[in-house]
Amino acid sequence: MGSISSCNLHLLEPTSFDGIRIRTDKQSYRPGEAVIVTLKNETHAEIRFNLCFYLFQIFRDGSWEEIKLKPRVCTLELVGLRAGKEYLYNRISIPNEFEAGTYRIVFTEMFDKNENLIPEKNRTSNTFQVVH
Numbered sequence: 001m002g003s004i005s006s007c008n009l010h011l012l013e014p015t016s017f018d019g020i021r022i023r024t025d026k027q028s029y030r031p032g033e034a035v036i037v038t039l040k041n042e043t044h045a046e047i048r049f050n051l052c053f054y055l056f057q058i059f060r061d062g063s064w065e066e067i068k069l070k071p072r073v074c075t076l077e078l079v080g081l082r083a084g085k086e087y088l089y090n091r092i093s094i095p096n097e098f099e100a101g102t103y104r105i106v107f108t109e110m111f112d113k114n115e116n117l118i119p120e121k122n123r124t125s126n127t128f129q130v131v132h
Contacts, residue, residue, distance in 0.1 A: 017122035019043035022107070028129040031096045037105065037125060040086040045113050048078040051089040053109040059102040059127070069095065078111065098130045 019042035024035050041047055052074035057064040081087050092105065105125040110118045 017043060017047075017112070017118050020047065020110075020118065020122045022105070022123070022125040024105070024125055024128050026128065028131050029094045030131060031094050031098050033094050034090065035092040035094060035105070035128075037089045037092060038086055039081065039089065041081045041083055044083050046080050046082050047110060047112060047118065048080050048115070049087075049107065049110040050074065050076070050078050051087075051107055051109075052091065054092065054105050054107045056095075056098075057104050057106060058099075059104075064104070067098075078109070094130055100130055100132050102127050103130055104128070 021038075021040040021042060023038050023040075025038070026035075029035060037051065039049070039051065052072065055069065056067045058067055059065075079087065104127045106120060107123045110123045112118060
């Protein structure tokens, strides 16, 4: 019987970020309304992030489309979130010009412990509705 060499063991280690949960406090919002986001780290390792860096996407014609936002002033520091912990972020508002539709928020600055960018699907909130 063959054996797995120790140099290949890293291939068997879990590398999934599916344990990162990003949830909004509600399922529908009106333009101008505040959004509270909860980021929960259910992985086995610390993640680092800056939630000030985000974008909105709208679902249009069968695909997600980025919406250009006015520039924001953000600090550059990253916050660490250990495994099993959660973080609340309450500095997002639905822009007044948003049309009714299905939206989500994608956070652009979220990294693993080695400062590798976490895949977009794991940096994305649940979907929600904007209603008028």
